[in-house]
Amino acid sequence: METTDLSILFLTLRVAAIATLVILPFGIFAAWVLARRDGAWRTLVETVLSLPLVLPPTAVGLLLLEALRRSGPLGRLLDRMGVEVLFTWKAVIVATAVMSFPLLVRPARTAFEEVDPRLLAMARSLGSGPVSVFRRVALPLAWRGILAGTLLAFSRALGEFGATIMIAGNIPGRTQTMALAIFQRTQIGHDEAALRLVGVTVVIAFAIVWTTELLTRRRTRRTAA
Amino acid sequence: MRKLLSLVLLAPLAALLLGAADSKNPELLVFGAASLTESLQDLGKAYEAKTGQKVVFSFGASSDLARQIQAGAPADVFFSADTAKMDTLEKAGLVKAADRREFLSNALVVVVPSASTTKIASAEDLAALPKIGLADPASVPAGVYTKKWLTGLGLWDKVEPKVVPMLDVRAALAAVETGAVPASVVYRTDAAISRSVRIAYTVENGPPILYSVAPVAASKNPKAAEAFVGFLAGADGRAEFTKRGFLVRDAK
Numbered sequence: 001m002e003t004t005d006l007s008i009l010f011l012t013l014r015v016a017a018i019a020t021l022v023i024l025p026f027g028i029f030a031a032w033v034l035a036r037r038d039g040a041w042r043t044l045v046e047t048v049l050s051l052p053l054v055l056p057p058t059a060v061g062l063l064l065l066e067a068l069r070r071s072g073p074l075g076r077l078l079d080r081m082g083v084e085v086l087f088t089w090k091a092v093i094v095a096t097a098v099m100s101f102p103l104l105v106r107p108a109r110t111a112f113e114e115v116d117p118r119l120l121a122m123a124r125s126l127g128s129g130p131v132s133v134f135r136r137v138a139l140p141l142a143w144r145g146i147l148a149g150t151l152l153a154f155s156r157a158l159g160e161f162g163a164t165i166m167i168a169g170n171i172p173g174r175t176q177t178m179a180l181a182i183f184q185r186t187q188i189g190h191d192e193a194a195l196r197l198v199g200v201t202v203v204i205a206f207a208i209v210w211t212t213e214l215l216t217r218r219r220t221r222r223t224a225a
Numbered sequence: 226m227r228k229l230l231s232l233v234l235l236a237p238l239a240a241l242l243l244g245a246a247d248s249k250n251p252e253l254l255v256f257g258a259a260s261l262t263e264s265l266q267d268l269g270k271a272y273e274a275k276t277g278q279k280v281v282f283s284f285g286a287s288s289d290l291a292r293q294i295q296a297g298a299p300a301d302v303f304f305s306a307d308t309a310k311m312d313t314l315e316k317a318g319l320v321k322a323a324d325r326r327e328f329l330s331n332a333l334v335v336v337v338p339s340a341s342t343t344k345i346a347s348a349e350d351l352a353a354l355p356k357i358g359l360a361d362p363a364s365v366p367a368g369v370y371t372k373k374w375l376t377g378l379g380l381w382d383k384v385e386p387k388v389v390p391m392l393d394v395r396a397a398l399a400a401v402e403t404g405a406v407p408a409s410v411v412y413r414t415d416a417a418i419s420r421s422v423r424i425a426y427t428v429e430n431g432p433p434i435l436y437s438v439a440p441v442a443a444s445k446n447p448k449a450a451e452a453f454v455g456f457l458a459g460a461d462g463r464a465e466f467t468k469r470g471f472l473v474r475d476a477k
Contacts (some may be wrong), residue, residue: 087298166360169293171254171283187392188259189399 003172003181005196012177015089016157019096020150023104026088027147027153031108032134035115053102057162060098064167091168096160100153101151107152107216111145112138148215159201160182252279253449254299256290258306258366258436259393260331260412262354264469265304265457271465272456276436278449288364294319294441302453304436306331306394311437319438324451326458329436330472332413333370333428336401338421342413343407345426348375351408352383358400358409359388366434367394371410373432398422414470 028048034042052060067074068086078085085091115138123137139146168175170184178197185194185225257265262284269280283290283300291310294300295317303320305311314320335351337343344350349359362368368390375381389406391397397409402421412434416424423429436458440450456462463473 065296075297084297084299085291086296169283169298170285171298173281174254174283187396187399189395189402191403 002101003176005193005200007070008174008176008178008181008197009200011089011173012158012179015092015096015177016154019093019100019157020154022093023101024150024151025095027101027104027149028108028139031105031146031149032112032138034105035109035112048197049105050102052099052163057099057160058166061095061163061166064098064163066096068167086167087171087175089168089175092164095167096157096165099160099163100156103156104146104149104153107149108142108146111142111149114145115141144215148212151208151212151215155205155212158204158208226386251449252281253283253301253446253453255280255302255304255453256294256298256300256441257282257284257304258287258290259284259395260306260367260415261304261436262395263418264414264465264471268457268462268465271461272453275456275461276452278453280453284395286360286365288361288366289393297356299443299445300441301446301450302438302440304438304457306434306436307369308435308437309369310366311439315439319393319442321442321451322439324454325437326454327435327437328458328463329438329466331434331436331473333367333374333410333431333434334416334424334473335408335410335426335428336398336416336419336422337408337425338401338404339423341407341423341425343425345408347426348378348380350426351375351410352373352380352387354387354408356389356406356407356408357384357387358391358397360394360397360411361387361390361392363390365391365393366413367397367410370432370434374428377432417470419428439440457474 017178030045034046065086067073068078068091070079075086083090085094117139119141120133123133128136158177159179160177161183164175164177165180165183168182170176172181176184178201182194182197182201185191185197234279236240255265255269262282265282267316269282273279283321287305287307287310290298290303291305291314294303294314303311303314311320311325315322315325325376327464335345337345351381359371360366360368362385372381375384379472389400391400391409394411394415397406398415398419400406401409402419408425413424415423440447440454444450467473
């Protein structure tokens, strides 16, 4: 294979990082809003946002493919703007971003819910506007949960397979991430080369889970106290 | 805190801009049938040495690659293992019909692990195997050709229950290499690249196998795409394909 393990690793890290950065502002915003609302609407929005967690990734991929194909609703718009998405690295971002989104929102929402509402009320009574309350009180208090969610979303983005192969294909050097390369190498009988990549993914996964574990554990201890 | 917030908001924008930088690379992207992997990779290197034009490849089942082109994949050249996929794309106006070339043929063989004692004297013997690896006969050219061949002999109904469908012809080859199936039907050129399989049976009087190559109409680099197709169909391409065991015909 022309593409080296290292170039596949960089491509994977790059798309996962971009996807995580793209969903970060939206995820934090959604988590903040959801943490402060109640009722049927909240449940509906929560359910819709969580669907990528529950649906088969290939189902999400097919829905994205239908939306983004040239004749599709979004595809037509993008085509007019001259933006190519399907089967390019941008499609990898789209797929991983959609699949990772709920993993960011859930821990972030829990973190926002744990912020003492009296503190928020106090900040408001001292003259802070809603943006300022969010930025200077809620965000600093909830950062640990947001970070944990970000790491989870990032790790999901690193390993996403089903939705990615549906809308981005498996093009070496362009859309082929670690997960796709492992699959392709196994398919053509290069198990050893695939196992090398598996080794790399184990190291990365270990580091991420370890970090997340440390972060969440400290948070639990603090809320228990 | 303000800095952090603006960072969080600006990061996606910066990330998108950063990514946009690599979208104008001048590489030629060729979608090729899995069976062409080694020959096209060698020809790509030779072409780069000769012209300076870098060529990159995505190999897979021709049916899968055609589907990706239909969905708008940014390929510059498509090299299919059959003419049917190319016809579909041509009808949809997705490839340049005028520059379409068909000059490559192949043969079907049954491969078994080198150490296997399995004897296949005729097509009937296939039905006696417990399992047969085959590129998905519903769409992948190698599988479609095999199905056509066995249907013609009136044997498909007997063989079909034994078929383990694979993503492409190379996956069918790998399945024999790893011993996952006792035998697979692949192209003769696939068998030639593997050291751990041997040809147990060569299909005679099978359906005609014809590859098809054409520049993709939506290519942003149409001149380079046409030139590369010309190179593949020219003397250098023919020599390489012949060396790999393909049957090369007069270019159409």
